[in-house]
Amino acid sequence: MAKLYVSFENGNPEQVVEFDPSQAPFHHDGEPGSILDILLGHGVELEHACGGNCACTTCHVIVTQGMAHLTENEEEEDDMLDKAPGLVSTSRLGCQAVMAEGEVKIRIPRHTINQQV
Amino acid sequence: MSSSPIFTATIEKIIERTSDTRSFFLRAVNGRKLSFLPGQFLSFLLPVGGETLTRAYTIASLPGEEACFEICLNQVDGGPGSSYLFSRKEADLLCFTGPWGNFVLNQPTAAEYIFIADRVGVVPFRPMIARLLTTSGHHTIARLLYAAPQVGDLLYNAEWQGWEGQCAHFSFRPLVVGCEPEEYSIEKVLVPYVEQHFVKEARQHSRRFYICGIGRSVLLLRDLLRGAGYERQAVKYEKW
Numbered sequence: 229m230a231k232l233y234v235s236f237e238n239g240n241p242e243q244v245v246e247f248d249p250s251q252a253p254f255h256h257d258g259e260p261g262s263i264l265d266i267l268l269g270h271g272v273e274l275e276h277a278c279g280g281n282c283a284c285t286t287c288h289v290i291v292t293q294g295m296a297h298l299t300e301n302e303e304e305e306d307d308m309l310d311k312a313p314g315l316v317s318t319s320r321l322g323c324q325a326v327m328a329e330g331e332v333k334i335r336i337p338r339h340t341i342n343q344q345v
Numbered sequence: 346m347s348s349s350p351i352f353t354a355t356i357e358k359i360i361e362r363t364s365d366t367r368s369f370f371l372r373a374v375n376g377r378k379l380s381f382l383p384g385q386f387l388s389f390l391l392p393v394g395g396e397t398l399t400r401a402y403t404i405a406s407l408p409g410e411e412a413c414f415e416i417c418l419n420q421v422d423g424g425p426g427s428s429y430l431f432s433r434k435e436a437d438l439l440c441f442t443g444p445w446g447n448f449v450l451n452q453p454t455a456a457e458y459i460f461i462a463d464r465v466g467v468v469p470f471r472p473m474i475a476r477l478l479t480t481s482g483h484h485t486i487a488r489l490l491y492a493a494p495q496v497g498d499l500l501y502n503a504e505w506q507g508w509e510g511q512c513a514h515f516s517f518r519p520l521v522v523g524c525e526p527e528e529y530s531i532e533k534v535l536v537p538y539v540e541q542h543f544v545k546e547a548r549q550h551s552r553r554f555y556i557c558g559i560g561r562s563v564l565l566l567r568d569l570l571r572g573a574g575y576e577r578q579a580v581k582y583e584k585w
Contacts, residue, residue: 277388277445278401283583284445311447
């Protein structure tokens, strides 16, 4: 079993999702086995305005531990992350970062960009 | 469920664009006008199979068409989101959040914009090019390369042609191969054209490319242009 620890900058209580990676996908949005897929499949909400297709940054998460347990970024994810508010070196898109083992801790930023004009 | 503000709109009109593509004209129930940047999308919350699907559809409206706004989409075989929308009728209600997205053109800065569209991927370019043509001077050139299997698959075809006739600094290049949809591919149509005209021939590094299309083949175009020396930020793309 793998564990995903989720903390929220908006003050919501921390959640821990324990899951069997071999059972992915858990939901229908995001890459199978991605952080987005894992969270949605276990009842933890994560914004994903584009439906989990790497077309926005609303599923931006900050990895605080266990980066090595996630698949590496592809160029497409990096291109999109460029536009994420509050970008840090351990930022990932929840819809793209696939977790196959171990324990990972993430933080959900308070803000996403809704570029209304 | 999204934690962002959710809006409700009425389907005011549905237009059949091609055999598998429709435009839905929506009006917010509270009279809210939709402010958006050209290229942005709305995120629809669709009740399908007992749960809520999140599906993004690009705004096709021209800047200024905020009261009754348009989305244009094709029906995807087996796609629950598009199938749900294609079963809707005029006067039905839809819920959405947004607008969202960073694949936008707001204030033009470059001398030459190349828009590369694959089938229904042309939709975000309608407001983008309209914005470009109305806000930039004659020093700005806009070109639209638009690939589709058949002439009848070219969305907004008359509009592109009309703009080309009216604006000396806009050119429209349809790339139609006359094949069946299943024989069509970006590799066969757009890649050779882009390679010939923007890679092998003189490269103008002031160009800005916007690419939009369906599937991972869009990334071939990105890699082709970046591999030819165009800067990363000069090659923007959206893959559906």
